[in-house]
Amino acid sequence: MNDLIAVGLDGSAESVAAAHWAAREALLRGVPLHLVHAEEWSSPRAVPVPTADVRRPWSQALLTEAAEALRTAHPQLDVGIRSIDGRPAAVLAHVAANAGMIVLGSRGLGTLMGFVLGSVGMAVIQATVRPVVVVRASEDAVPHPVSRHASRDLVVGIDTSKPCDALLTFAFEEAARRACALHVLHSWSPPPLVGYGGAYEPRIHAQLEMSAKAALDDVLGPWRVKYPAVAVTSRASAGHAATELVDRSSEAGLMVVGRRIRQSPIGAHIGPVAHAVLHHAKGPVAVIAHA
Structure with missing residues (x-):
């Protein structure tokens, strides 16, 4: 199960950058790329939590759109998608255990404060012994050729x-x-x-x-x-x-x-x-x- 690269995708610019970076890495390695969306839905008691019937189409659309963009940029890339309900940190750590590498996005705060990995990314790094790559929302989101990567x-x-x-x-x-x-x-x-x-x-x-x-x-x-x-x-x-x-x-x-x-x-x-x-x-x- 280690002959694949997984990437956590939540729709943010950082996760999109991570997906494009991971796509080029998967091509270099000649392995499939799996896009994974994980989310735990909760809300204050007075606010109803969206049902699975509402959540599932949104998650599926997010993953499908990202996968299509990656296939357009890299037609030879084998892309899979998966949406999982659960705490993102726990889900992604479990996914990482069965992958050769997991790629995550990181939010930038500017030159003085640097970047924030976030609690999910930190938890995944602490929980897995697989390589974890953290990508910034930068030029890495642009679908440039593998050679530039x-x-x-x-x-x-x-x-x-x-x-x-x-x-x-x-x-x-x-x-x-x-x-x-x-x-x-x-x-x-x-x-x-x-x-x-x-x-x-x-x-x-x-x-x-x-x-x-x-x-x-x-x-x-x-x-x-x-x-x-x-x-x-x-x-x-x-x-x-x-x-x-x-x-x-x-x-x-x-x-x-x-x-x-x-x-x-x-x-x-x-x-x-x-x-x-x-x-x-x-x-x-x-x-x-x-x-």
Whole structure:
């Protein structure tokens, strides 16, 4: 069941952008695309809830119109539609479990406040181990050719001190599929005493930087061998990982970040770096769950 891409569609500009992005990704992978609409109808006690006979034609029209637009733009695309009653977060998380990827829209608030993923998108990311891609309402809604979808480079952020095989597998396979370059970023934190006395000396800082770059190259070595056709650049820099990734997001065709699969006392979470990138990156973001 993983040989398909699912997209959550609610009629918003963001979800339409997500559908067009997902359509091009499905064509690159040679898999079907499923458009899914999920909605839980409720209202104050005094206001009657629309019956299923009223809701179903509206949902069906929404999905049918979107599917027809995608088929017109991409005649070779296999598009399926499905409307499900239920809480969107729970429905989409269930759909994601049976898909190779799920694509969602994200609402933009401008350059100062960035973007809002929303409770549904956040809940889906926390609930599934499948790749989740978040798309902005931008030029990605325009039905341009697949080749343009694949033209811009990929950027992935990794932590060399922890396992990241799932993250690198996704990034390298996606770059190979798109025939584009892959930029791998690693941000490292200087020791606590750097900035005080002799520890601030440029020579020491340069040595630390060289050590971080060497560790990054060691991690990437086997992947360069496994994917020789992928042009890879790597950079290790001192600073905050989220800041570095967000700064690079405007030039990336896809930003790839990881989410550790772990539970906190208050439930699953996605980590501060992924959270910041999801809310402030300027282009599509893929979140990859890994150990």
